[in-house]
Amino acid sequence: MKSLYVDGHSLMHRLPVRPKLSALLLTSLGLFFVHQPLVLALSAALTGFVYFTLGLGFREALGRLTPVLFTIAVLGLFNLVLLSPQEALVSVLRLVAILFLAASVTATVKIADFIDTLTRIFVPLERLGLLKAADVGLAFGLVLRFVPEIAARYESLKEAHLARGLTVKPHKMIGPLIISTLKDADAIAEAIDARGIRGQ
Numbered sequence: 001m002k003s004l005y006v007d008g009h010s011l012m013h014r015l016p017v018r019p020k021l022s023a024l025l026l027t028s029l030g031l032f033f034v035h036q037p038l039v040l041a042l043s044a045a046l047t048g049f050v051y052f053t054l055g056l057g058f059r060e061a062l063g064r065l066t067p068v069l070f071t072i073a074v075l076g077l078f079n080l081v082l083l084s085p086q087e088a089l090v091s092v093l094r095l096v097a098i099l100f101l102a103a104s105v106t107a108t109v110k111i112a113d114f115i116d117t118l119t120r121i122f123v124p125l126e127r128l129g130l131l132k133a134a135d136v137g138l139a140f141g142l143v144l145r146f147v148p149e150i151a152a153r154y155e156s157l158k159e160a161h162l163a164r165g166l167t168v169k170p171h172k173m174i175g176p177l178i179i180s181t182l183k184d185a186d187a188i189a190e191a192i193d194a195r196g197i198r199g200q
Contacts, residue, residue, distance in 0.1 A: 004064075004106045008055035012108040017117040020105045028098045037086065040093035047100035054107050068099055115141040 012020070034040055052061050072095045079088035109117075119137035126133040157176060161167070 005110050006055050006107045008108070010054055010108070012050060012054060012104055015108075017109050017113050018121075020109065021117065021121075024101055024105050027101055031094050031097055034094070035090055037089050037093060040090060040097060044093050044097040044100065047097050047104065051100040051104045051107070054104060056107070065099060065103055069096070072096060072099070111141050 031040065031043060034043075052058060054061070056064075072092055075095070076088050076092040079091050083091075106114075115137040117137075118140050119133045122131060122133035122136045125131050
């Protein structure tokens with residue numbers, strides 16, 4: 001499987017995992033209280049600068065975010081119809097800023113470190129009997145692990161359609177994509193259970 005992690009020596013790479021996750025959480029929450037387009041535009045520019053200087057080529061960096069950016073653009077169009085132009089702009093800039101920061105965090109944290117940190121964070125809740133900290137960390141880790149795999153599988157399906165001279169229509173690829181992903185998920189779940197990794 002591919003990974004979202006990118007080798008590098010940037011400031012984001014050198015920061016410990018917990019401060020990065022805390023910054024992502026606090027920034028995401030804080031931006032929802034900001035309604036000035038200029039402030040949000042500066043925030044998007046700053047987080048975008050951080051993301052595009054992590055060591056990825058511009059094309060690859062943009063390619064990673066294209067599906068989400070497309071979704072944000074569609075959401076912006078809906079908001080433009082339902083809300084005022086300024087409100088639509090505010091929502092788009094806010095989401096783009098959060099996206100760039102989240103992508104920066106996932107690109108500079110190894111899956112193992114991510115799982116370990118989240119497991120430690122959720123230990124107090126485990127002591128209260130609310131959840132299994134290891135299971136939560138594993139679930140988040142698997143989500144991060146599957147994201148690039150699903151994107152790569154989508155690209156493979158698109159290339160297969162083009163090779164056959166077929167028009168690429170996303171709604172026709174959703175079914176095969178979901179089925180193949182669920183099959184992999186079942187196989188991984190069986191492997192996890194067979195090794196007794198999940199908490200009992």
